[in-house]
Amino acid sequence: MKITMTGTGYVGLVTGTCLAEVGNDVLCLDVDARKIALLNDGGVPIHEPGLAPLVRRNIDAGRLAFTTDVDQAVVHGELQFIAVGTPPGEDGAADMTHVLDAARAIGERMDEWKLIVDKSTVPVGTADRVRSVVHRELARRGLRVPFAVASNPEFLKEGAAVEDFMRPDRIIVGADDERAIAALRALYAPFQRNHERLMVMDVRSAELTKYAANAMLATRISFMNELANLADRLDCDIEMVRQGIGSDPRIGWHFLYPGVGYGGSCFPKDVKALRFTAAEHDVRMRVLDAVEAANDAQKHVLVEKIVARLGESLEGRRFALWGLAFKPDTDDLREAASLTIVDALTRRGATIVAYDPVAITQARGVLASNARVEYAPTPMAALDSADALVIVTEWKEFRSPDFDAIRDRLRLPLVFDGRNLYDPALVKGAGLEYFAIGRR
Numbered sequence: 514m515k516i517t518m519t520g521t522g523y524v525g526l527v528t529g530t531c532l533a534e535v536g537n538d539v540l541c542l543d544v545d546a547r548k549i550a551l552l553n554d555g556g557v558p559i560h561e562p563g564l565a566p567l568v569r570r571n572i573d574a575g576r577l578a579f580t581t582d583v584d585q586a587v588v589h590g591e592l593q594f595i596a597v598g599t600p601p602g603e604d605g606a607a608d609m610t611h612v613l614d615a616a617r618a619i620g621e622r623m624d625e626w627k628l629i630v631d632k633s634t635v636p637v638g639t640a641d642r643v644r645s646v647v648h649r650e651l652a653r654r655g656l657r658v659p660f661a662v663a664s665n666p667e668f669l670k671e672g673a674a675v676e677d678f679m680r681p682d683r684i685i686v687g688a689d690d691e692r693a694i695a696a697l698r699a700l701y702a703p704f705q706r707n708h709e710r711l712m713v714m715d716v717r718s719a720e721l722t723k724y725a726a727n728a729m730l731a732t733r734i735s736f737m738n739e740l741a742n743l744a745d746r747l748d749c750d751i752e753m754v755r756q757g758i759g760s761d762p763r764i765g766w767h768f769l770y771p772g773v774g775y776g777g778s779c780f781p782k783d784v785k786a787l788r789f790t791a792a793e794h795d796v797r798m799r800v801l802d803a804v805e806a807a808n809d810a811q812k813h814v815l816v817e818k819i820v821a822r823l824g825e826s827l828e829g830r831r832f833a834l835w836g837l838a839f840k841p842d843t844d845d846l847r848e849a850a851s852l853t854i855v856d857a858l859t860r861r862g863a864t865i866v867a868y869d870p871v872a873i874t875q876a877r878g879v880l881a882s883n884a885r886v887e888y889a890p891t892p893m894a895a896l897d898s899a900d901a902l903v904i905v906t907e908w909k910e911f912r913s914p915d916f917d918a919i920r921d922r923l924r925l926p927l928v929f930d931g932r933n934l935y936d937p938a939l940v941k942g943a944g945l946e947y948f949a950i951g952r953r
């Protein structure tokens with residue numbers, strides 16, 4: 514099939530590449546000329562395991578190309594995917610500017626049947642708005658060209674995006690047009706050879722499903738974070754509690770890890786957007802209000818532990834910080850807890866020596882104005898002349914460190930672990946003081 518992917522970010526690039534991998538002819542469009550130039554030069558602008566060789570293979574096979582040329586992009590695809598950003602506006606509502614711009618660009622140029630597929634995470638009713646924008650543009654041009662709009666929200670996880678796209682748990686299609694449903698069934702057939710994973714539903718329910726999934730996951734995280742804070746006060750071990758409840762199949766094991774709060778480009782903005790939608794319709798979502806408030810507070814818990822141990826003023830203190838990305842296997846820093854923690858520590862006078870396996874380049878940009886942040890080439894190098902170690906992202910390479918070496922390199926034997934990576938007895942056995950989340 515001939516596919517155009519408007520928006521070549523985390524979702525668009527992965528989706529476009531994976532669709533090319535199974536034989537489709539994919540053209541990815543973006544307004545960011547630097548990104549497209551990099552891709553056309555053989556580079557890949559994001560860190561995503563397995564993505565770079567896949568991009569290269571499909572470019573070489575002639576199935577994947579990149580452009581900034583909107584005319585070419587609209588002519589190319591019978592299927593026009595919209596995978597642009599939907600960032601939060603000032604009021605928390607999802608900003609639809611990019612989605613509607615993309616829709617307008619299609620309406621301004623199309624002259625034969627197109628299926629427009631909303632892959633971005635968008636509020637309920639967006640497909641109708643996209644349809645009206647396209648209708649308006651066609652009417653302006655005096656044309657009556659048939660087209661369909663479908664919702665196909667994306668559930669991939671950054672850090673495992675290629676794997677998730679290639680082996681999806683489910684594929685949600687919101688559509689009421691038979692031709693559109695048939696086209697999407699055919700498109701996704703290669704990704705569900707083992708058993709049917711595609712669910713067809715009405716467009717509005719599909720749009721809500723995406724927000725519901727992220728809101729549910731955010732809820733589990735905030736609930737566990739609050740439980741961990743209580744466990745701290747009650748002298749309980751949240752790790753034992755986690756295992757005790759995770760073994761209940763009604764609860765399950767996933768998303769029960771307490772930490773320094775959820776971040777990333779999705780959960781924070783999607784919880785906000787869903788709250789906004791609810792408020793617009795006079796529906797109070799008390800649980801979600803609390804999920805967001807709990808998360809905002811949780812991003813400060815590790816700093817509170819540091820202040821409780823070292824005092825309010827951290828003037829002259831130096832902290833080794835392991836992990837900047839909002840989660841492992843990505844270089845994405847959007848809404849990362851590390852940013853809140855770095856800001857809080859440096860405002861109190863501390864300096865930071867940060868290490869991250871892939872996110873340092875991004876961090877140099879995002880934290881450019883903070884002169885109190887330096888970067889180390891290895892985790893152990895970050896420890897030299899630091900007062901304490903602060904762990905923010907659970908990268909695999911932090912899981913089994915040499916605790917004796919950590920103790921010897923640090924000025925004070927202090928480990929503040931925002932991801933509960935270690936057995937407290939092991940860390941304490943090496944002569945380190947260990948502060949984790951809800952672990953006594």
Ligand SMILES: NC(=O)c1ccc[n+]([C@@H]2O[C@H](COP(=O)([O-])OP(=O)(O)OC[C@H]3O[C@@H](n4cnc5c(N)ncnc54)[C@H](O)[C@@H]3O)[C@@H](O)[C@H]2O)c1
Pocket residue numbers: 519520521522523524525542543544545548596597598599611614615632633634635667668669670671778779
């Ligand atoms: N990142 C994730 O893990 C993830 C997962 C599921 C769903 N989503 C949703 O997918 C959407 C995209 O997210 P992302 O993380 O890929 O965003 P992103 O910021 O990485 O990429 C968006 C891209 O769209 C481009 N763009 C903006 N306006 C454009 C236009 N008019 N024409 C062409 N290109 C345009 C931008 O330049 C950017 O490269 C969002 O709605 C997000 O909520 C994201």
